[in-house]
Amino acid sequence: MSNYLYILWIPLLPLASFVILGLFGRKYFAKTAGIISTASLLTSTILSFVAAKQYFFVDGKVNGIYQKIIALKYTWLQFSPNVSIDMGLIVDPISVMMLIVVTSVSLMVHVFSLGYMKGEERFATYYAFLSLFTFSMLGLILSVNIFQVYMFWELVGASSFLLIGYYFNKPSAVAASKKAFIVTRFADLGFLIGIMIMGFYGGTLDIGLLIQKLTSVQSPEFLSITSASFLGASMLTWGLTLIFMGGAGKSAMFPLHIWLPDAMEGPTPVSALIHAATMVVAGVYLVARLFPIFSMDEASLTIVTYVGAFSALLAAIIACTQTDIKRVLAYSTMSQIGYMMFALGISKNGGESGLGFMASMFHLFTHAFFKSLLFLGAGAVIHMVHSNEMKDMGGLRKLMPITHIAFLIACLAIAGIPPFAGFFSKEEILTAAFHENKLIFGVALFTAALTSFYMFRLYFNIFWSKDAAAKAHSASHDHAHNAGNNDAHDHGEGSWTMKLPLIILAACAVGVGFIPFSQFITSDGAALETHIDMVFSIAPVSLSIIAILLSASFYKNQNAKSDKAVAFFGGFYRAAYKKFYVDELYLFITKKIVFPLIGQPIAWADKNIVDGFILLIANTTAKISAAIKTLQSGKVQNYALFFFGGVIALSVLFIYIWK
Amino acid sequence: MNLSLLIILPLLTALLILLSKQLAQIRVIGLAGSLAQLGAAAWLLKSYMDQRAAGNTATYLFETNTVWFKALNINYHIGIDGIALAMILLTALIVVAGILVSWTMEKLSKEYFFLLVLLSMGAYGFFISLDLFTLFFFLEVAVIPKFLLIGIWGSGKKENSAMKLALMLMAGSALVFVGLMGIYYNTHTFDMVEIGKMGISLGVQKFFFPFLFLGFGIFAALFPFHTWVPDGHASAPTAASMFLAGISMKLGGYGCLRMAALMPDAAHSYSWIIILLATIAIIYGAFATMMQTDLKYINAYSSISHCGFVILGIGMLNKTSINGAVIQMVSHGLMTALFFAAIGMIYSRTHTRMVAQLGGLLKVMPFISTVFVIAGLCSLGLPGFSGFVAEMTVFMGSWQNPDGVYRLATVISAASIVVTAVYILRATGKTIMGPISNEHALLSDANWNEKLAAGLLIIGILIIGLAPFLINQLIMPSTDFLMINIDKAITLK
Amino acid sequence: MSSSIFILLRQELLLSLLIFILLFIKIGKERSNESILNLINILLVVNLAAGIFGMSEGGIFNGMFTTNAFIVLEKNILNLAMLLISMQSYAWLKNHKQLAEFYLLLFTSLLGMFFMISSGNLLMFYLGLEMSTIPLAASANFDLAKRKSSEAAMKLILSSAFSSGILLMGISFLYGTTGTLSFDVLTAYISNNPMQLFAFILLVSGFAFKISAVPFHLWTADVYEGSPVAVTAFLSVVSKAAVLFTFTSILYKVFTPIATVWYGVLVVLSITTILIGNLFALRQDNFKRFLAFSSIAQVGFILIGISGSSQAGSASLVYFVLIYVFSNLAAFGVVSVVSALAGKENISDFKGFYKTNPFLSWVLTIALFSLAGVPPTAGFFGKLFLMMAGAAKDNYGLIIFAALNMVVSFYYYLKVVKAMFMDENEAPIQKLNVPGITKLAMYICMAGIIITGLASLVYDYIYSLSIGI
Amino acid sequence: MNEVPLTHILFLSTALFFIGMYGLFTRRNLITMLMSIELMLNSVNINFVAFNKYLFPDKLDGLFFSLFIITIAAAEAAVAIAIIINLYRSHQSIDVDDATEMKF
DSSP states (O other): OOOOGGGGHHHHHHHHHHHHIIIIIHHHOTTTHHHHHHHHHHHHHHHHHHHHHIIIIIISEETTEEOOEEEEEEEEEEEETTEEEEEEEEESHHHHHHHHHHHHHHHHHHHHHHHHTTTOTTHHHHHHHHHHHHHHHHHHHTOSBHHHHHHHHHHHHHHHHHHHTTSTTOHHHHHHHHHHHHHHHHHHHHHHHHHHHHHHHHSOOBHHHHHHHHHSTTSHHHHHHHHOEETTEEHHHHHHHHHHHHHHHHTTOTTSOTHHHHGGGSOHHHHHIIIIISGGGHHHHHHHHTHHHHTTOHHHHHHHHHHHHHHHHHHHHHHTTOOBHHHHHHHHHHHHHHHHHHHHHHOOSSSGGGHHHHHHHHHHHHHHHHHHHHHHHHHHHHHHHSOOBGGGOOOTTTTOHHHHHHHHHHHHHHHTOTTSHHHHHHHHHHHHHHHHOHHHHHHHHHHHHHHHHHHHHHHHHHHSSSOHHHHHHHHHTOOSSSTTOOOOSOOSSOOHHHHHHHHHHHHHHHHGGGSOHHHHOOTTSBOOOOOOOHHHHHHHHHHHHHHHHHHHHHHSSOOSHHHHHHHHHTHHHHHHHTGGGHHHHHHIIIIIIIIIIIIHHHHHHIIIIIHHHHHHHHHHHHHHHHHGGGGSOSOHHHHHHHHHHHHHHHHIIIIIIOO | OOTTHHHHHHHHHHHHHHHOOSHHHHHHHHHHHHHHHHHHHHHHHHHHHHHHHTTOOOSSEEEEEEEEETTTTEEEEEEEOHHHHHHHHHHHHHHHHHHHHTTTOOTTHHHHHHHHHHHHHHHHHHHHBOBHHHHHHHHHHTHHHHHHHHHHHOOSSHHHHHHHHHHHHHHHHHHHHHHHHHHHHHHSOOBHHHHHHHOOOHHHHHHHHHHHHHHHHHHTTOTTSOTHHHHHHHHSOHHHHHHIIIIIHHHHHHHHHHHHHHSHHHHHHHHHHHHHHHHHHHHHHHHHHHTOOBHHHHHHHHHHHHHHHHHHHHHHTSHHHHHHHHHHHHHHHHHHHHHHHHHHHHHHHHSOOBGGGOOOHHHHOHHHHHHHHHHHHHHTTOTTSHHHHHHHHHHHHHHTOOOHHHHHHHHHHHHHHHHHHHHHHHHHHHHTSSOOOGGGTTOOOOOHHHHHHHHHHHHHHHHHHHOHHHHHHHHHHHHHHHHHHHHHHHHHO | OHHHHHHHTHHHHHHHHHHHHHHHHHHSOOOOHHHHHHHHHHHHHHHHHHHHSSOOOEEETTTTEEEOHHHHHHHHHHHHHHHHHHHHTHHHHTTOTTHHHHHHHHHHHHHHHHHHHTBOBHHHHHHHHHHHHHHHHHHHTOSTTOHHHHHHHHHHHHHHHHHHHHHHHHHHHHHHHHSOOBHHHHHHHOOOOHHHHHHHHHHHHHHHHHTTOTTSOHHHHHHHHHSOHHHHHIIIIIIHHHHHHHHHHHHHHTOGGGHHHHHHHHHHHHHHHHHHHHHHHTTOOBHHHHHHHHHHHHHHHHHHHHHTOSHHHHHHHHHHHHHHHHHHHHHHHHHHHHHHHTOOOBGGGGTTHHHHOHHHHHHHHHHHHHHHTOTTSHHHHHHHHHHHHHHTTOOHHHHHHHHHHHHHHHHHHHHHHHHHHTOOOSSOOOOOOOOHHHHHHHHHHHHHHHHHHHOHHHHHHHHHHOOOO | OOOOOHHHHHHHHHHHHHHHHHHHHHOOBHHHHHHHHHHHHHHHHHHHHHHHHHTOTTOOHHHHHHHHHHHHHHHHHHHHHHHHHHHHHHHSOOBGGGOOOSOO
């Protein structure tokens, strides 16, 4: 194996820029912070491309199979002889692929932010947090040890918390950041317990070893973990399901998805990076990373499948009703991730039946590009009109042509129109679904159609419907959002730093689909022959086109059709608009059950019962001492009497009783 | 090196403080003294590591054993192992930080610093003594300064809190004393090493272990004897709170650990009670914290919850969990001291600790807010900070026990990390973030001394959090020694 | 023989000499109080020094008077206490007309105690006892003008007369059943037949009255409150100590055959004493009364120590008494200064005391901590060693009880500290200028409180001299 | 000649003792109380003398002891009377119940 140690620099460079900016940014690099961290990230991007080239084309493949290479492994914290947290770097197809995705998207976002966040008061801090996030995400994908994954998992959550709460003086942002952290924390509890189960039965936390032990059917570990069971399910199922719970939390799968829409309170580039391309797919990545083990356990895979499919559908429905463009994008993200999840769920390990795995990864890859493109585009729009609401937009195609084109490309891509990237990956997924599970296939198809509907609803509402100028003006004075974004005059599309990323990403959104993905990334590392079956793709593509036309007729120019449709769906629409009341349910549980029924009673008990008991002792003593004070009557004769009484008592005691 | 230095240095400092005249002198002497202690501790660490590296496998290093009361076979027997050393380092660090944050103390400053130093002396003595009588002596030395510190310089209903704290701790030490008598009259020595060698008969262990464990448990805020913690911490002046939570609650944990190692059979047979209490403390403390509105109360209750992890780790009686308990002690010491320091800084500027009355402090005091956030993240166990390492080690350790009940206890304790996240984020969100109120809009950020203090503690937290293998390297050999007896007892069952 | 008398009796002779000198001073020409006080203090120092140097062992008056190193040590402790008291009452006596009488009474009483301690015979013991009691009753009435003072004296004389009546009854029964009064012979005849047990209990209650163990303690608080502070100090430290010494030696020497019985008696007495003492001390406001009850509780702990009935037992007793001399006299010193100069004797008057008199506050605080048994003060060691001696009997119920009562006692000691340091008071006691000699006495007490505990050689020395059963 | 047996004398002395005690408990006048105490002491004297005469006639311990008791009783009485007089000065009464200022 050749030496991959240099990829250590890929995460370390962002870390360095975080440390530097975090400590001295506010003082010394108030202006230059952006350049510094962008430069450092550029370096690591280049490095990761180098690594990809070396791995995929030079020495990754050994007799037709892509190998897992442990570039570095260092025991960080020893628990017991063979259970330990190791820090390390793993190089295998998916990790390298993720490297490419994360670094390049992050780079785009860095560049974009140069323009978008210009003049921000806490500019340096912003970049510091951005670098921190990039570092933790890279650390996550390079993890060799399941506990290492957990650590960076937490760090990613924390940095996302910091970035969502970036506008710290805005209560909604604070609330959103808290919500995001707490919900994912709850999910991580499951992850942690899952890890503990795996570690205990597998006897190690090292992913490679774990897979090796738990995939050989006659190994003692496998026997023990499958034989041990709790509430009817085997420990394997428990472990995997709990780990998936963690993944679902990060990837905003139902029912842990509630934090994602609110997370849009953060600056838009942040949403593009964290909540579209990278962090939210961490769940998918986690499942993929442990896929061999998952494939040993039917039950957990089924759970993954149905959770994924349901989330995809639900999100798509909700997305059709939202009016905040970022929220629409958020729900579409959730729905796309649902795609990836169930693609994994229906997949098998290895060979042709591993198509789902490959498809899921492929979709993850393409989705990263066009979704971040969508967000950045939306960012550009918001930057211009200072509002997230569709009603404040419309007819912007004249004012911002480049953004318009890029956005259109992205929409086509996500809608799965050939030859855009989304088409290929989505086709693979649908094919896999078609072969494995017809029900899922149906759901997927329907979701696809919905996707293209709401995406173009978005597109038309932003760039067409009404005419531009008046809108832009009227909106330009409401700075409710993006506080501190002080250049509110009607500039064009903003600086080149904002346009360039759009262009590059648009190019990707067109191009990446043609990568022969199945050659590189499969469940078992061996190349997999896939072919786009034109006959098969007729159905989905035509469905999407119909949906697009429908939304065009609804939203291209203002008319009453959409209202009719709303009226037609009635209650269902309102329910969808209210996100099916999941948030309210959570609120009810926390505000009405946890706080008043658990918290307050305990707090009360502590004050009155536990502490009261201690006080009781004190008070009783005081009372007794007050009660017996009359013994000291002050009469000398009583004293003598007591004296004599004492004598008698002692004599009786010791002459007759204790003889 | 001679361990007595750790007692002589504070003593000297205290005397000099008594002799010195004006505030400036007192401060400087106090700081110099505490720095000297820190230096001594660091040097101790170095020489300890050298000794170990040189292959010295004795349980305790730097032992000196001089007769104190010959007639009663009481010896001044001192020596340290890795665990004690970790505690000593913790103490030294917190003392420096405490002196620094109370830099501007005007009221009766001489007495104030004198008592602080005296308290630290008690802690050092406690950690280095291998003779139970000496141990007990220093344990009580550390009590009275707390009473005075809280009662004189405190805030709120300080007299009550001080009295409650003093009496409950004294009750604890009374129980400890009874236990000591029991051990003494059955082994005719106070020497922990000898007792460890000869062992104690099962009946005696069974009868006296509860006294000792409960006694020390009161110091470690063991449920349901934790009620001195909230009031005491809340009323105490900043430095005193730091010392209380950072040092003197550790006396309890350390004592519990030593007792468990001294009477392993009893510890093993009572372990389920210990674990039950610990689990209750953890989850109960967490939920109680969630309901608090005063920053100091929040931190005090969270301390109850966090110290629960220490007791849990000890109760699980296996190597990993005990490691975790020790790390948790150090980590919690640093973290909670940092938290109290931050709260103190905020309080000294805004003159309120009520969460509801604060907000948006990040705008006017970025440094303090950052400190606050760091402390918070550490307390909710974010990787990279010490809290994560400690809690995870405890969890992994307790999970090693396949018994269903213990599993349940572990899961419940693990669930507390969510609650922790809730209350920490609520506190942070309400005080640091959000809109700032006008009367706080013009406040100033931290001074050099506060920055220095916070910096020291943060460095400590980060060292453990980023390179846990270092502290493991320090304590693991010693836990091995502890485990020898304990394993014997468990396998014997 | 003739020369040995002077050696064996030297402490008593010295004291008698002092008494004579006082008489001559009285009848001699007028001198200023200061000069007399200084002279007396110097004489007391000499007396103490002469006591310390030179060992002596043996008996005279065919065994009526016996002495040994241990007894000499005990007498030295009493001498020391006497010296400290006289130094501390300087402020009070400076302008008192009958200071000579005051010293006469106290010295006589002290002389009585000396004879009582080294008595080898019930008759001698009785003589010593009365000789020490009657002058005290007189001196309790020393503030002739004060109503409380005369009431206190009346209570003291009547109760003590009554108790000596009981005691005598006991002695007479002992005599009746054994036919002898000398301790050495007596031991051979002691058995636990009811008559002797009854006699023994009567005897014990006589002692219990003197050391004010519950339920024979009721006179204590009133007498302490009523009499002048100096006398109270003398009562609470010197006379109590002397009786304790005698009690212990008689128990260990004479009543060894019925050790089990008197162990039981001691346990019962100590439990009641600690409990009642604490409960009453909780709610006192008059400082002297407060100290009275706290000292009652202390006696309870001492009884636990004695009940150990070992060498460690008697050693820990003497050790504790020595510490008790320092700590209690330090406390009384402060109280006497305050009552002499500010005329205040209530705890509530001490609020905010620290603001005006930091030195006195620290002295009082350290003294109280020592009484409470807080390290590093000597009281910690004293109490612990007493309880260790008691624990030797494997009676852990008693130890637990005592340990928990220590916590209660903490409460009321800390309450005083709280009053001085923490409570606000708009009109605190004004700044007092303490006489140098009293300050010196306080310094001695402080040094004693610190050194006696930490320097183990003190205890080891006492232990080497002491005798168990 | 037939002489009085010891038990009779002991009975007398005990009776005397308790009469004295009764007087001490019931009488309010301090002088009377003092006299009752003297009764108690005297009963002890009788004890000593009787024991000495009947049981141990060859030694004189008892007799001497009673002599000393008498002496000391006198001294005690002297001091007590002095105190009572002083009490009368301050309280204008020698009723024991008037001197109950200090209590509890």
